[in-house]
Each structure stands twice: as C-alpha cells, then as structure tokens.
Amino acid sequence: MPVPRARQIALAASERRRLKRLAHYRTAPFQQVVRARLVLDAAHGYSNARIAVRRHVHLDTVRTWRGRYADQGLEGLKDRPRPGRPPRLTPLQQATVKALACQLPAETGVPLARWSSSDLATEAITRGHRPGDLGLERPTDPGRRHSQAVAAPVFIRDPDFQTKAARILDLYQRAWNGRPLGDEEYVISSDEKTSIQARCRCHPTLPPGAARMMRLNHEYDRGGSLAYLAAYDVHRATVFGHCAAKTGIVPFMTLVEKVMTSEPYTSAKRVYWVVDNGSSHRGKAAVDRLARDFPNAVMVHTPVHASWLNQVEIFFSIVQRKVVTPNDFTSLDQVEDRLTTFERRYNETARPFKWKFTPADLKDLLARIERHEQKEHHSQQPTGYDHQPAALQPAA
Incomplete structure (x- = not known):
C-alpha cells in the first residue's frame, strides 16, 4: 500500500509566532506543546520520519497532526470530543484541589512532608468536600496497600x-x-x-x-x-x-x-x-x-x-x-x-496490613534456597579429571 506524501506546511508570520509561543509555553498541556513542535518542524521542511526521530514520537503521530494542521490550522491541533463521561469538576472545585496541593502539608496543619492523592482526599473530606466531587480516589489506610514484600536473606545464619x-x-x-x-x-x-x-x-x-x-x-x-x-x-x-x-x-x-x-x-x-x-x-x-x-x-x-x-x-x-x-x-x-x-x-x-507470607510460603522459600545451595555445591565439585599442571603431576 503506497505511503501518502507528506502535506506541505506554509506558515504566515502570525501563525509561526503563535506556534512558537505554544511550543515553549510552560503551563500548556504537554500534548499541545508536542503538536506545535511537530508543525514547526514540518514548516521547516523536515520529513515525517525525521520529525518522528527528533521528537521521539511514532511516525503515525506526525502524519496525523501534520495533516490536521494542513486542513484546519490551529483548530486542528485541539482534541476532538470523545465519548464517555463528561468532566465532573467545576472550575471552583479544580481551584480548591490545586490550592491545597500547592501548599506544604505542614502549612495546613497536616503532619506530612508531602501530599499523596489519598492524603489530599482525606484533607478534602475534613474540609467538607466529597472525594468523588474533587476527582480524587477514596482515602484508604496508607499501609493497606503495603503488604510485606518478602525477599530471602543472602545467607541464613540462624540454625533455628x-x-x-x-x-x-x-x-x-x-x-x-x-x-x-x-x-x-x-x-x-x-x-x-x-x-x-x-x-x-x-x-x-x-x-x-x-x-x-x-x-x-x-x-x-x-x-x-x-x-x-x-x-x-x-x-x-x-x-x-x-x-x-x-x-x-x-x-x-x-x-x-x-x-x-x-x-x-x-x-x-x-x-x-x-x-x-x-x-x-x-x-x-x-x-x-x-x-x-x-x-x-x-x-x-x-x-x-x-x-x-x-x-x-x-x-x-x-x-x-x-x-x-x-x-x-x-x-x-x-x-x-x-x-x-x-x-x-x-x-x-488504620487497618491491619494484608500480610500474605504464610508458613507454607516459608517452606517453599527454604526449599528453593536448599536446592540452590545444592546446585552451587555440585557445581564446585571436581569433575574427575586431573587438572594439575604437568610439572606437579606424579611421574608415570
């Protein structure tokens, strides 16, 4: 199947200024920044393959946004409406979460060094908000997700x-x-x-x-x-x-x-x-x-x-x-x-930790360690051949 030729991009001075501003805008959505840079590269005369390498994106991504800009201009770089649930957050609710997240927890009287999503949800509830209204996950005990990950010690020194x-x-x-x-x-x-x-x-x-x-x-x-x-x-x-x-x-x-x-x-x-x-x-x-x-x-x-x-x-x-x-x-x-x-x-x-390591798991662990030690022991045994240097071997 033939590959379609790259669409030619010609930019007016005003369009170039807007794209350059968007390409270096620190608070713009990252997808918008990448798309603006793709179009600027295309206007510079780069091929789709070279743009994909320069911007670390897939070749199809370059083709898509290059074509949309050629057809629709700056409007073509915006996301199209998608199916699914519409946004639930009002501008005021978004501002509430952002204002809280942009403060150190200690400044709000919370005994934490930094926020997590569950900590933000907990604090939102204490301030009279529902976590679902703010788009946050329901708060859980911070240790609930941390069932112990068990790793065998390097050497088992305890005989018991x-x-x-x-x-x-x-x-x-x-x-x-x-x-x-x-x-x-x-x-x-x-x-x-x-x-x-x-x-x-x-x-x-x-x-x-x-x-x-x-x-x-x-x-x-x-x-x-x-x-x-x-x-x-x-x-x-x-x-x-x-x-x-x-x-x-x-x-x-x-x-x-x-x-x-x-x-x-x-x-x-x-x-x-x-x-x-x-x-x-x-x-x-x-x-x-x-x-x-x-x-x-x-x-x-x-x-x-x-x-x-x-x-x-x-x-x-x-x-x-x-x-x-x-x-x-x-x-x-x-x-x-x-x-x-x-x-x-x-x-x-707090709720009890989900401890999953059982006595049965302990037996399996020790059995694996024993098999590994036996394998290492056998690999270090002599093979039956005499590997002494000739000068050290007894005379026939």
Whole structure:
C-alpha cells in the first residue's frame, strides 16, 4: 500500500509566532506543546520520519497532526470530543484541589512532608468536600496497600531459622504452639527507627506550583538526631510511639511500659512481643527482663537477619515516605511533634496490613534456597579429571 506524501506546511508570520509561543509555553498541556513542535518542524521542511526521530514520537503521530494542521490550522491541533463521561469538576472545585496541593502539608496543619492523592482526599473530606466531587480516589489506610514484600536473606545464619520464623507467622495468623489465640491475647510488633535527623535547610522549601515540583534546597544545618521507637498491634492496627535521644534498654522498656500499662494489654491474658535481635532486646536477658516486669508479656525473637518478618517495619516505611522525606525540620522538637501528630492521625484510620507470607510460603522459600545451595555445591565439585599442571603431576 503506497505511503501518502507528506502535506506541505506554509506558515504566515502570525501563525509561526503563535506556534512558537505554544511550543515553549510552560503551563500548556504537554500534548499541545508536542503538536506545535511537530508543525514547526514540518514548516521547516523536515520529513515525517525525521520529525518522528527528533521528537521521539511514532511516525503515525506526525502524519496525523501534520495533516490536521494542513486542513484546519490551529483548530486542528485541539482534541476532538470523545465519548464517555463528561468532566465532573467545576472550575471552583479544580481551584480548591490545586490550592491545597500547592501548599506544604505542614502549612495546613497536616503532619506530612508531602501530599499523596489519598492524603489530599482525606484533607478534602475534613474540609467538607466529597472525594468523588474533587476527582480524587477514596482515602484508604496508607499501609493497606503495603503488604510485606518478602525477599530471602543472602545467607541464613540462624540454625533455628525455620522454627523461629514459623512461630512468628503463626502469631500473625492468630495461633501459638498449635492453638488459636483467644480474644484476650494480643500480638505486638516492635522496633526502633534510629537516627532521624533534623536538617534545617538554608533556604525555605518551596511548595509545588504551576509547572513546578516541590523544591528542596540541598544545603542544610544539622540539628541533631533522635530515635523513634514504635509498637504496632498487628491485629488492631494501633501504633504506640516513643521518641528518645538514642536507643537502648531504658528507652525500649519505656515503650513497653507505655503499652502494657494501658488497656486492653494490662488485663490481657498474653501479649506477644515480636522483636528483632537488636541490642535493646537481645537474648535471654531481654526475655527474662520483660517477663519479670510484666508477667503476661512474652518476647518472641525473629531469626537473625530477618527483620523483614517484623510488621512494624512496614509502618516505619510509611513514616519514612510520608513524614521524614523530604527532611526539613528546624529542630528535634519539630521532628518529635510531627511524628507524634502523624501517629494519632494514622491510628484514626488504620487497618491491619494484608500480610500474605504464610508458613507454607516459608517452606517453599527454604526449599528453593536448599536446592540452590545444592546446585552451587555440585557445581564446585571436581569433575574427575586431573587438572594439575604437568610439572606437579606424579611421574608415570
């Protein structure tokens, strides 16, 4: 089938000025900018194939917009009416969302470092708008979508890895030593997020604006650092936090006391504390110390190098993305206030994480690791041929 010849484009001076203005307009829709540049290239005498290479578009795209401009002029570069639901947003509603998105969350009293669509929807609801009216997705718990992505450790050093890991996975499924947990038994996942710095930027952070992303100055003064200790109720999705100058036994036990002296944990039959092997809660001494201070508490350690089994790490990832990044705080007091306020905000809407890694998945994982190690072991065995240099071989 013959390829149609390229349509000739001849521009008047006024048309060229309008197209050049559109081609370099920072706030114009990107599609309009690309189309204007295609037409200018065509008027310059470039072929369709060369324009496609220059502008990184498909050849058919060049043919389409070149032909439409040749037939209709500037009107041909506009989108044609399409079937489907008409726009639901009024200009006032659009302005409402844009004005909110172009402010730093802290300026509106929201304990976040930056906005997401769900955060904007939540704030819109608090201001009396419905998220559907504003074209935003319905707000959900920020951790709901973050079921733990599991990756095998490089080396399994813990000889009791399977036993320890299976015990924690059973707790997540509300079971302990082969029996289901009762209504008065709870599972707490706990750890520390260390070295959260207060970086005071030398120039104020600029909120998003027209054709501009949030701008953060790379120069800053250090205002110190603190540790954020958190205990997460796995099945009730409740977070208890505590800030301290550094980690250690005393800050950890302060967090434990904060949880265990509140209901329903004070009167609970059992409270299982899932922790890693950090120095604040390592070994039998930590187990005995917890049991001595709170007889209804049971400490359960993850295997060595298996903090990915600890669900509180998911919460810490949310804190890192929503609260700490980008890091722009004038003091450690501001860091602590932001963490504390976000914790209250999170507890108002949080739901349990969708933890999908089960004991059956653990067995499959360990079986794959074992097969891989066996394959590596066999590949390193001698083949039966003597590869010693001739000078080292015994005489016949």
